[in-house]
Amino acid sequence: MTAARGLDEAEQHAWREFLWAARLLFDVLDRQLQHDAGMPHAYYLILAALSGAPDHTMTMGELARAVRSSPSRLSHAVARLETAGWVRRGRDPHHRRHTYAHLTGAGLRALTAAAPGHVAAVRRHLFDRLSAAQVDALREACAAVRAGLEPAAGASPR
Amino acid sequence: MTAARGLDEAEQHAWREFLWAARLLFDVLDRQLQHDAGMPHAYYLILAALSGAPDHTMTMGELARAVRSSPSRLSHAVARLETAGWVRRGRDPHHRRHTYAHLTGAGLRALTAAAPGHVAAVRRHLFDRLSAAQVDALREACAAVRAGLEPAAGASPR
DNA sequence: GCACCTTTGTTGAACGCTCAAGCGCACGCT
DNA sequence: AGCGTGCGCTTGAGCGTTCAACAAAGGTGC
Numbered sequence: 001m002t003a004a005r006g007l008d009e010a011e012q013h014a015w016r017e018f019l020w021a022a023r024l025l026f027d028v029l030d031r032q033l034q035h036d037a038g039m040p041h042a043y044y045l046i047l048a049a050l051s052g053a054p055d056h057t058m059t060m061g062e063l064a065r066a067v068r069s070s071p072s073r074l075s076h077a078v079a080r081l082e083t084a085g086w087v088r089r090g091r092d093p094h095h096r097r098h099t100y101a102h103l104t105g106a107g108l109r110a111l112t113a114a115a116p117g118h119v120a121a122v123r124r125h126l127f128d129r130l131s132a133a134q135v136d137a138l139r140e141a142c143a144a145v146r147a148g149l150e151p152a153a154g155a156s157p158r
Numbered sequence: 159m160t161a162a163r164g165l166d167e168a169e170q171h172a173w174r175e176f177l178w179a180a181r182l183l184f185d186v187l188d189r190q191l192q193h194d195a196g197m198p199h200a201y202y203l204i205l206a207a208l209s210g211a212p213d214h215t216m217t218m219g220e221l222a223r224a225v226r227s228s229p230s231r232l233s234h235a236v237a238r239l240e241t242a243g244w245v246r247r248g249r250d251p252h253h254r255r256h257t258y259a260h261l262t263g264a265g266l267r268a269l270t271a272a273a274p275g276h277v278a279a280v281r282r283h284l285f286d287r288l289s290a291a292q293v294d295a296l297r298e299a300c301a302a303v304r305a306g307l308e309p310a311a312g313a314s315p316r
Numbered sequence: 317g318c319a320c321c322t323t324t325g326t327t328g329a330a331c332g333c334t335c336a337a338g339c340g341c342a343c344g345c346t
Numbered sequence: 347a348g349c350g351t352g353c354g355c356t357t358g359a360g361c362g363t364t365c366a367a368c369a370a371a372g373g374t375g376c
Contacts, residue, residue, distance in 0.1 A: 006277040011285050014297035018284075020226060021300035022180035024307035034364090040332070060355060068178060073333060075356050080332085097341050097354055119164040126176075127169050129302045137295035139172035142179035144287045149182035192334090198362070218325060231363055233326055238362085255324055255371045318376085327368075338357075345350085 025125055032121045037114035042067070044118060046077060047086060047103060047111040056103035059092075063101055086110050183283055190279045195272035200225070202276060204235060205244060205269040208261035215260045244268055 007015060030041045037044070049066040050056050058066070064074045078101055081087040086107030092098050103111075127135065165173060188199045195202070207224040208214050216224070222232045236259055239245040244265030248258050261269075285293065 142175035
């Protein structure tokens with residue numbers, strides 16, 4: 001491919017494998033979740049993030065950082081999750097600039113129903129294909145890449 | 159996260175790193191291409207695939223397989239590339255079922271203009287962060303995952 | 317020649333994401 | 347108090363993807 005001039009052969013090969021492994025994996029996970037649970041993967045991550053927060057509640061900003069989402073994207077997404085009855089929004093009377101998002105009972109149930117199938121898919125398509133050493137190597141390489149892409153401020157969620 | 163029950167700690171960690179490394183990387187590459195070359199990454203891949211084909215021409219089906227795209231997605235994409243003047247479609251009078259996609263001169267120029275910036279971004283965000291051993295390990299792990307997801311065609315001829 | 321099926325590709329609607337613009341609240345300044 | 351500035355979040359339009367439905371061409375069997 002003309003495209004890959006500037007990368008040596010090992011890099012071209014690695015890039016193609018990474019590209020298609022990730023794209024195909026995300027595609028199959030998205031399809032599985034959409035089909036079995038009626039939500040795309042991004043929405044699953046939002047519900048999962050909320051489920052791990054105290055009182056199942058976070059501000060929109062915290063949530064956006066947790067799921068690496070732009071404010072706009074999150075706002076649209078939560079609007080849709082709200083009409084699904086899975087999330088409720090409200091304003092904190094003491095910090096009226098902030099909007100908090102709260103996982104509803106129905107939202108938690110939807111997440112709990114979706115989780116086993118999703119985790120099983122991750123296991124089947126990712127971890128069942130890798131040795132323990134490969135899992136370690138994958139984690140290390142991806143951690144290096146992610147660290148370079150992460151908005152340098154406070155890499156760990158507050 | 160409630161979500162990750164069923165994966166051990168090493169797997170959870172690896173999954174998160176892989177997830178965010180890939181998502182953030184694809185986001186930044188998409189943004190770079192859209193900004194500098196006026197095309198999303200998926201369209202770049204289509205032009206690149208055509209540029210490597212004899213006579214810069216492939217059938218829609220071949221092209222769809224090359225870029226791991228559904229027929230529908232490719233049809234929409236090529237329609238758009240056609241209005242941009244980067245691809246032309248036509249029917250072969252001898253095999254009238256097939257539609258050919260042909261990379262135009264303007265398409266090749268657009269690809270050639272886009273390639274260096276894209277490759278530089280891949281290098282900067284991916285390979286500059288990894289040792290040669292990490293690149294090898296990443297390729298191997300991703301190859302195993304991709305092989306499990308690929309529709310198994312190509313290895314065996316028909 | 318005819319009915320049926322498969323292959324190949326397109327279409328339209330729904331949906332998620334991005335980008336640019338905008339709104340409301342809080343804070344700092346004078 | 348009045349005014350600007352920045353932050354947090356939302357909005358609307360446009361684009362790309364998906365899904366289901368469809369269309370057209372080439373078999374295949376009778």
